[in-house]
Amino acid sequence: MCSAVTRVKPVQGVLALTLRLRTNTEGSSYAAAGSRRFCPGVSTGVDPLRATTGRYCSGMAQTKGLIFRQLFESQSSTYTYLLADTETKEAVLIDPVLETINRDLKLIHELGLNLKLAVNTHCHADHITSTGLMKKRLVGLKSAISKFSGASADILLSEGDKITFGKHYLTVRETPGHTDGCVTLVSRDQSMAFTGDALLIRGCGRTDFQQGCAKKLFQSIHQKIFTLPDQCLIYPAHDYLGQTVSTVGEERKFNPRLTKSLEEFVNIMNNLNLPKPAKIDISVPANLVCGVHEV
Amino acid sequence: MCSAVTRVKPVQGVLALTLRLRTNTEGSSYAAAGSRRFCPGVSTGVDPLRATTGRYCSGMAQTKGLIFRQLFESQSSTYTYLLADTETKEAVLIDPVLETINRDLKLIHELGLNLKLAVNTHCHADHITSTGLMKKRLVGLKSAISKFSGASADILLSEGDKITFGKHYLTVRETPGHTDGCVTLVSRDQSMAFTGDALLIRGCGRTDFQQGCAKKLFQSIHQKIFTLPDQCLIYPAHDYLGQTVSTVGEERKFNPRLTKSLEEFVNIMNNLNLPKPAKIDISVPANLVCGVHEV
Numbered sequence: 410m411c412s413a414v415t416r417v418k419p420v421q422g423v424l425a426l427t428l429r430l431r432t433n434t435e436g437s438s439y440a441a442a443g444s445r446r447f448c449p450g451v452s453t454g455v456d457p458l459r460a461t462t463g464r465y466c467s468g469m470a471q472t473k474g475l476i477f478r479q480l481f482e483s484q485s486s487t488y489t490y491l492l493a494d495t496e497t498k499e500a501v502l503i504d505p506v507l508e509t510i511n512r513d514l515k516l517i518h519e520l521g522l523n524l525k526l527a528v529n530t531h532c533h534a535d536h537i538t539s540t541g542l543m544k545k546r547l548v549g550l551k552s553a554i555s556k557f558s559g560a561s562a563d564i565l566l567s568e569g570d571k572i573t574f575g576k577h578y579l580t581v582r583e584t585p586g587h588t589d590g591c592v593t594l595v596s597r598d599q600s601m602a603f604t605g606d607a608l609l610i611r612g613c614g615r616t617d618f619q620q621g622c623a624k625k626l627f628q629s630i631h632q633k634i635f636t637l638p639d640q641c642l643i644y645p646a647h648d649y650l651g652q653t654v655s656t657v658g659e660e661r662k663f664n665p666r667l668t669k670s671l672e673e674f675v676n677i678m679n680n681l682n683l684p685k686p687a688k689i690d691i692s693v694p695a696n697l698v699c700g701v702h703e704v
Numbered sequence: 705m706c707s708a709v710t711r712v713k714p715v716q717g718v719l720a721l722t723l724r725l726r727t728n729t730e731g732s733s734y735a736a737a738g739s740r741r742f743c744p745g746v747s748t749g750v751d752p753l754r755a756t757t758g759r760y761c762s763g764m765a766q767t768k769g770l771i772f773r774q775l776f777e778s779q780s781s782t783y784t785y786l787l788a789d790t791e792t793k794e795a796v797l798i799d800p801v802l803e804t805i806n807r808d809l810k811l812i813h814e815l816g817l818n819l820k821l822a823v824n825t826h827c828h829a830d831h832i833t834s835t836g837l838m839k840k841r842l843v844g845l846k847s848a849i850s851k852f853s854g855a856s857a858d859i860l861l862s863e864g865d866k867i868t869f870g871k872h873y874l875t876v877r878e879t880p881g882h883t884d885g886c887v888t889l890v891s892r893d894q895s896m897a898f899t900g901d902a903l904l905i906r907g908c909g910r911t912d913f914q915q916g917c918a919k920k921l922f923q924s925i926h927q928k929i930f931t932l933p934d935q936c937l938i939y940p941a942h943d944y945l946g947q948t949v950s951t952v953g954e955e956r957k958f959n960p961r962l963t964k965s966l967e968e969f970v971n972i973m974n975n976l977n978l979p980k981p982a983k984i985d986i987s988v989p990a991n992l993v994c995g996v997h998e999v
Contacts, residue, residue, distance in 0.1 A: 478947075478948070478949065479948045479949070480946050480947060480948065481776075481946035481947075481948065482946055483778065483946060509946060512945055512946065512947075516947075519954065519957075519958050520954075650807055651775050651776035651777055651778060651804060651807065652773075652775060652776075652807075652811075653773070653774045653775065653776065653948065654773065654774070659814065659815075662814075663814050
């Protein structure tokens with residue numbers, strides 16, 4: 410009921426808040442929220458309230474009143490992120506994995522959270538999302554994924570959309586290249602970015618299947634991620650070396666691929682010769698109906 | 705040169721700072737530092753400056769000017785923690801693992817850190833520490849471990865010792881029970897506790913070898929860890945379920961073993977029937993000379 414899309418437009422220095430209905434891929438519509446403040450959901454448009462307090466430190470986020478958990482699924486080396494408002498207990502889950510659904514639901518329950526939205530940063534090829542099963546087990550939970558993913562979900566995300574939970578929100582930045590439907594989710598104060606498979610720690614997502622395009626990925630990262638503050642923490646969808654977090658500044662400086670020119674980057678990406686992901690043939694079809702798939 | 709032991713005593717409301725020399729297990733002594741502020745090392749005594757700002761949020765630390773990295777070694781499911789002062793770049797490494805020494809050294813180098821101390825929370829049975837090899841590769845690096853561990857190192861830690869790096873420090877709390885030489889390291893503002901194998905997330909270290917004692921562990925956790933603020937983040941030495949952090953409040957409420965009575969806890973711990981750690985026969989002898997072992 411609370412999952413909503415609102416558009417915030419700056420009009421002559423004053424904010425105009427307009428609400429609109431949106432239709433999911435199954436054809437049903439859901440009501441827009443009357444209040445952004447206490448209603449988790451998705452809003453579109455410009456963020457007039459961007460906090461630039463500069464209270465960063467490297468490797469730990471600073472946002473007050475935020476419950477934050479990084480969780481790991483070892484088979485696919487996937488990070489799942491749980492974010493919630495300490496006051497309202499409204500929560501958002503990013504990239505949950507089928508194998509760890511019980512762990513995640515137990516934690517959500519123990520922390521007394523009200524999970525409103527489960528978001529996939531893209532249509533994953535290496536694991537099956539738990540959003541479908543989770544929706545069956547949590548009343549009111551909605552799923553979300555990029556409108557360019559080709560996947561169905563309750564909410565289809567676009568550039569500038571805001572995923573709100575309590576006083577917090579995440580802004581959607583479209584970062585295609587690994588897939589057409591990859592998004593990066595940026596916290597309100599730009600202290601954290603959930604980069605999915607676009608930017609990894611000292612690496613990036615592969616570009617050799619699922620609409621992959623090295624040139625597009627290079628541009629996405631440089632234009633949408635590397636333009637964030639140097640201190641912004643990078644939380645990727647995967648890490649294979651036991652690294653949990655990085656920063657924009659570090660990746661700009663030390664990422665072995667992204668420090669190269671576009672031409673060099675494309676050449677690197679086109680010659681990785683990686684094996685096909687073991688689970689791609691079952692994961693992609695399942696994840697294409699991520700919000701509603703039958704398990 | 706900077707690794708030092710200082711004692712801070714409150715004297716009639718005024719602080720008296722006395723410095724003393726300490727001898728490592730090899731018989732050599734090292735100079736005490738003239739300045740606590742810019743000199744990483746170990747100081748003993750009462751902390752008169754404990755910050756109680758209350759600016760906690762659950763699952764992310766808040767300490768300003770602190771570089772913090774949680775790193776994972778997947779074979780033994782060990783967490784290594786890197787902490788540094790953003791200004792002075794002085795750094796401390798907790799529980800580094802031999803297999804990931806190159807990753808850790810690379811990160812330390814990239815971040816421009818000056819690693820002064822590598823601390824083991826105890827003499828590990830499941831993996832070999834990298835402190836010995838790291839000392840060979842980083843000039844000036846010192847190792848530290850509890851004086852009750854039976855292991856040798858440059859610095860032998862006791863209750864109340866302070867491990868300083870820049871404006872930050874970690875206070876040593878002795879938390880025996882998993883082994884006799886287990887310590888928990890608590891950040892200055894009590895927002896973070898590195899609990900080693902004493903308290904794990906929804907679990908605790910086993911007590912069936914290496915001087916293990918369930919009663920002692922129960923008392924250690926209740927007296928030395930559960931007395932920290934509820935919001936204090938728990939960073940354990942291991943997790944086997946992909947969990948990265950917890951809080952004192954959560955563990956007090958949800959830890960399936962520590963919410964039991966002493967008698968029930970002892971009964972649980974005495975009937976775990978766990979297999980012997982695969983690497984114990986090579987890890988313990990190596991780790992007993994953790995600061996100086998030959999690899």
